[in-house]
Amino acid sequence: MKKIIFLLIIIIMLLPLLPACGGEKGSEPDNNVIEPDGGKNNGVAENTEMPEENISTGYTDDLGEFDFDGYEFSMLTRLNPRYTSPINIEEEIGEVLNDAIYRRSRNLEERFNFTFTEQLHTVDSGESKAKKSILAGDNEFDLITLHISVTFPMAQEGMLHPVSDLPYIDLNKPYWNQQLNSDLSIVGKQFFAFGAHDLSSYDFTRMMLFNKAMLHDYGMDNPYELVRSGKWTFDKFGEMSKTAVTDMDGNGIMDKNDRFGFLAADNQVLPNLWISGGARSIKKDNNGVPYSAMADEQFTTVFNKIYEITWDNNSWYGPGPGDMDGTFENMFESGQGLFLDTTFYFIHSLRGMETDFGILPYPKYTETQETYLSRIEGAASAVVPITADAKSLERTSVILEALACESQNRVIPAYYDIALSVRATRDEESSEMLDIIFANRVFDFGDGLWFGDIRNGIFHAMFKANNRDIVSKLERLESLIQKLSNNAVEAFEQLK
Numbered sequence: 001m002k003k004i005i006f007l008l009i010i011i012i013m014l015l016p017l018l019p020a021c022g023g024e025k026g027s028e029p030d031n032n033v034i035e036p037d038g039g040k041n042n043g044v045a046e047n048t049e050m051p052e053e054n055i056s057t058g059y060t061d062d063l064g065e066f067d068f069d070g071y072e073f074s075m076l077t078r079l080n081p082r083y084t085s086p087i088n089i090e091e092e093i094g095e096v097l098n099d100a101i102y103r104r105s106r107n108l109e110e111r112f113n114f115t116f117t118e119q120l121h122t123v124d125s126g127e128s129k130a131k132k133s134i135l136a137g138d139n140e141f142d143l144i145t146l147h148i149s150v151t152f153p154m155a156q157e158g159m160l161h162p163v164s165d166l167p168y169i170d171l172n173k174p175y176w177n178q179q180l181n182s183d184l185s186i187v188g189k190q191f192f193a194f195g196a197h198d199l200s201s202y203d204f205t206r207m208m209l210f211n212k213a214m215l216h217d218y219g220m221d222n223p224y225e226l227v228r229s230g231k232w233t234f235d236k237f238g239e240m241s242k243t244a245v246t247d248m249d250g251n252g253i254m255d256k257n258d259r260f261g262f263l264a265a266d267n268q269v270l271p272n273l274w275i276s277g278g279a280r281s282i283k284k285d286n287n288g289v290p291y292s293a294m295a296d297e298q299f300t301t302v303f304n305k306i307y308e309i310t311w312d313n314n315s316w317y318g319p320g321p322g323d324m325d326g327t328f329e330n331m332f333e334s335g336q337g338l339f340l341d342t343t344f345y346f347i348h349s350l351r352g353m354e355t356d357f358g359i360l361p362y363p364k365y366t367e368t369q370e371t372y373l374s375r376i377e378g379a380a381s382a383v384v385p386i387t388a389d390a391k392s393l394e395r396t397s398v399i400l401e402a403l404a405c406e407s408q409n410r411v412i413p414a415y416y417d418i419a420l421s422v423r424a425t426r427d428e429e430s431s432e433m434l435d436i437i438f439a440n441r442v443f444d445f446g447d448g449l450w451f452g453d454i455r456n457g458i459f460h461a462m463f464k465a466n467n468r469d470i471v472s473k474l475e476r477l478e479s480l481i482q483k484l485s486n487n488a489v490e491a492f493e494q495l496k
Contacts, residue, residue: 061173061402072115075144076140076145083380084199089105100415104407141385148379148448151381154383155492160384160385161393163192180376186288189492193381205377207341207343207360207374213356215338223240223358224360232363241338256327256331256336266318266319266460273302273363275373276365277305277373280446292477294478332357358433375442376448377448378448378449
């Protein structure tokens, strides 16, 4: 009996130390080590063993108490093989990210007395289902998650509530991304907001991996130190990439059997580097109106420099959309690339690589550039249908705010663990690089939103053909962007 009383006293003493958003306390510790195997569970990257749970204690949502009386909170969510899709997970399966999402959902359900229900869909069926539901006014879904290229025109058509309609959302909280949310506003209207619950905005963040053994063999500078000192620049990246180029089979032809400095799909190179170099294809004026920035000296200078450090030194290899078929990952794994372009989501696909590798942000244009900037290729946004009434908006805003906070405390630490558990990335430097990468993410409309017209419609073909005559494209580009901007501004100004 004394032992039982002693244990109860210890538990009571520890309870105040256990973290949760809004003052809720709880913990389910596990004492294993992560071993990622790169599988997927409905779009969630798998890990074969659970580590001791890593939870932050620094974030609170200040929401207070709400009771939603067992309400079924219905979500329509896009399932995508390139990012972590589900918002809700229905069972623990011993995998770090899966189980962190599961625990987050159960904590929120218990806290506010409601349950999550979620329909997963493909992009086409999801868009159709969402629009049909909204036009019918049936209030079938409380929250809809689709790619921003789909939800943006839905907002223009008056189908969605802006974030300002959600009374308990506080975008100044640290679990909401102020930079991205500012990037996505139009004429001061904020229809979309990315927070810690939205893992697609992390998964779609592009970064570089580097081969540590190759770096050592060539006697190159430590890239971590270059990043810290502000000397990780276009020129340094180009110099190191060129050094690694090797005709491995000696046939005088550089192809997929040889070694390159930089492996990246040809539609990714330009936007990755123009964004990291501080340029934007589209900017916004003081009134929040988008305009073409591709005639600016900054853009054209960075644009031409990209060709110099890839095409002109023959260091780049990447014909076709290889980031989807595994071509570049396989080459990198076999020692045929010093640097690899990838997203956070696909780092775990290199679990079998025997050679050590590390994580880096994309380089700055010059040392005078203030920060390292990382590109978000795209993202799925969680939006609220216009059919939601005042009571629904209150409930949805409470759940969404708490979801973002609880994700920052519980899911993001698990998310980091997945990348840092892959062979040889478990080091303080890689964790430090991830902090830099995620702290300065950029969304460019010409890349992540209107990509069909601009990034893939014009720039992909240009880079693939080594065509740098941007001047000849400007008239068409500026006319196109003006039309897209006018349509968006006119629509958003008419909305409340």
